[in-house]
Amino acid sequence: MAASTPLAAHRILIMATDGFEQSELEVPLARLREAGATVDVASLDTAEITGWDEDDWGDDIEVDLKIADVDIDDYDALVLPGGQINPDLLRVETAAIALIKGFAAADKPVAAICHAPWLLVEAGLAKGRRMTSYKSIRTDVANAGADVVDEAVVVDGNLITSRCPDDLDAFCNAIITAVAAAVAHAD
Numbered sequence: 001m002a003a004s005t006p007l008a009a010h011r012i013l014i015m016a017t018d019g020f021e022q023s024e025l026e027v028p029l030a031r032l033r034e035a036g037a038t039v040d041v042a043s044l045d046t047a048e049i050t051g052w053d054e055d056d057w058g059d060d061i062e063v064d065l066k067i068a069d070v071d072i073d074d075y076d077a078l079v080l081p082g083g084q085i086n087p088d089l090l091r092v093e094t095a096a097i098a099l100i101k102g103f104a105a106a107d108k109p110v111a112a113i114c115h116a117p118w119l120l121v122e123a124g125l126a127k128g129r130r131m132t133s134y135k136s137i138r139t140d141v142a143n144a145g146a147d148v149v150d151e152a153v154v155v156d157g158n159l160i161t162s163r164c165p166d167d168l169d170a171f172c173n174a175i176i177t178a179v180a181a182a183v184a185h186a187d
Contacts, residue, residue: 005035005036006035006036006176006180007032007035007036007037007076007176007179007180008036008037009036010036010037010038010076010179011037011038011039011040011074011075011076012032012037012038012039012040012075012076012077012078012079012175012179013039013040013041013042013070013075013077013078013079014028014029014039014040014041014042014078014079014080014081015041015042015043015067015078015079015080015090015096015099015100016041016042016043016049016061016080016081016086016090017043017044017049017086017089017090018049018050018085018086018089019050019051019052019083019084019085019086019088019089020049020051020052020061020081020082020083020085020086021051021052021081021082021083021086021113021114021115021165022051022052022053022058022059022083023053023165023168024081024082024083024113024114024116024165024168025041025051025061025081026051026059026061027165027168027172028079028081028111028168028171028172028175029041029061031172031176032079032172032175032176035176037076037179040064040065040075041061041062041063041064042063042064042065042066042067042069042070042099043063043066043067044066044067044090044093044095044096045063045066046063046064046065046066047063048060048061048062048063049061049063051083052083052084052085052086067093067095067096067099068095070099072099072102072103072106072108073106075103075108076108076109076179076182077103077108077109077110077111077175077178077179077182078099078100078103078108078109078110078111079111079175080100080110080111080112080113080116080119080120081113081114081116082112082113082114082115082116082134082164083114083115084115086115086116087115087116087118087119088115088118090119091118091119091121091122096119097119097122097123100119100120100122100123100125101123101124101125103158104123104125104158104159107157107158107182108158108182109158109159109160109175109178109179109182110125110158110159110160111159111160111161111162111171111174111175111178112133112159112160112161112162113161113162113163113164113167113168113171114133114134114162114163114164114165115133115134115136115137116133117131117132117133117137117141117146117161118133118137118140118141120141120159120161121140121141121144121146125159126141126144126145126146127144127145127146128145128146128147129145129146129147129156129157129159130146130147130149130154130156131146131147131148131149131154131156131159131161132148132149132150132151132152132153132154132161132162132163133148133161133163134163134164135150135163138150150163151163152166152167152170152171153167153170153171153173153174155174155178158178158182160174160175160178162174
């Protein structure tokens with residue numbers, strides 16, 4: 001396997017809906033594809049979803065499949081972009097929370113940035129874990145039982161969390177490392 005494509009032949013799922021933080025979906029999508037992974041975007045339906053870019057609506061992203069149609073066995077990791085709107089809408093969706101729980105139960109990497117750790121809280125994954133998040137939800141994450149720290153990226157077992165778009169480089173690197181390690185361990 002070439003060093004420039006450490007994730008060749010591996011599949012990663014990004015789950016999002018309208019209001020995702022534009023950079024927190026687009027940067028991992030591009031970086032993971034550059035690393036050789038096939039990356040699919042799942043949402044509540046197959047219509048395009050619209051990002052939030054700083055202080056207004058951003059660009060549309062094509063959706064590959066419905067969250068309800070995802071087969072966890074087809075993927076090596078799950079990425080959850082933040083933004084205030086996106087995780088708040090997804091955390092009340094039974095299929096979205098079930099998907100997160102399924103990836104966690106399969107011990108596959110689950111990566112959440114910014115406000116997306118709300119989804120980890122809703123899925124019951126925060127208790128006893130070391131995590132970070134956007135500063136405005138750190139109390140929520142701590143109240144769910146996590147040991148919350150202020151670091152660019154935190155890896156605790158199969159959970160990867162980051163604070164904000166400034167941390168995207170560290171976040172993407174941690175995902176690539178975790179997927180490569182998980183895949184190597186499975187072989």
